[in-house]
Amino acid sequence: MAANSDLIKLAQKLTSEGPHKAEATPRRVRALLNGKYALDTTGAFHVWEHPYYPQFYVPISSISSSANLIQTSSIDGTDGKAHLARLSVGNKSTDRVVVFETSSLKDLVKIDFAAMDQWYEEDVPIYQHPKDPYKRIDILSSSRSVKVALDGVTLAESNNPQFLLETSLRPRYYLPPTSVKWEYLTKSETETYCPYKGKANYYNVNVNGKEYRDLVWYYVYPTAESAPVVGHLCFYNEKVDIWLDGVQEKR
Structure with a gap:
């Protein structure tokens, strides 16, 4: 039960206050577990549990015949309107599941995104969390010239950057690999995932005897919408000094 304390708190909040926002989506949503589709639906909802980005909630009826969904216990403080559940396919299962019986979420199932092996919108894999339909990337x-420095050491200079503009976030400058001074970079083992850009890999920066971890990231296989930044490097604006057309930006 302790492992699901966050889900319990979430269910208590949603049954008492409702979600920040919820909207039906026309996307076909599927999720793999143990090599089989555990759910398949065109009736999913985008549910904003908080203002920042949505999660998929799917109808109970979307659980496939190859999967088994069992309600395990009623969640205290929800007046029977939410239950913890277990979803299993063959010998693999997850308890990171909540079934709702409250008005705005009635007969919908929340499955922790990370509990599934892979999610798909139509035939496209998605990572980390569902994309916000009100957010875009350009x-x-x-x-324009971009210069990057740290502790007085120039790390990169370019006159042909790619500007990545993402709704509600500051601009990011992706620079060609030939514009970077590689002697200051060492490969990091860190990997992160973005639903809009894909899997990111990282470099550490070493200047004046100090290592700054994961200060640079890049995409080897970006999503289709972010394909122009493939192989380019982006320095963490908030942690380095950047000059745009000779004017230094605030960190």
């Missing part, structure tokens, strides 16, 4: 080629 990638624009530019001839």
Whole structure:
């Protein structure tokens, strides 16, 4: 039960206050567990549990015949409107599941995104969390000069960056690999995932005897919408000094 304390708190909040926002989505949503589709639906909802990005909630009826969904216990403090559940396919299962019986979420199932092996929107894999339908990315080629430095050491200079503009976030500058001074970079083992850009790999930066971990990231296989930044490097704006057309930006 302790392992699901966050789900219990979430269910108590949603049954008493409702979600921040919930909207039906026309996307076909599927999720793999143990090599089989545990769910398949065109009736999913985007549910904003908080203002930042949505999660998929799917109808109970979308659970496939190859999967088994069993309600395990009623969640205290929800007046019987939410239950913990177990979803299993063959010998693999997850208890990171909540079934709702409250008005705005009635007969919908929340499955922890990370508990499934892979999620799909239509035939496209998605990572980390569902994409927000009100958020977009623009990638624009530019001839403006970008200079990156740290502790007085120039790390990169380019006159042909890619500007990545993501709704509600500051601009990011992706620089060609030939514009970077590689002697200051060492490979990191860190990997992160973004639903809009894909899997990111990282470099550490070493200047003046100090290592700054995961200060640079790049995408070897970005998503289709972010393809223009493939192989380019992006320095963490908030942690380095950046000059755009000779004017230094605030960190």
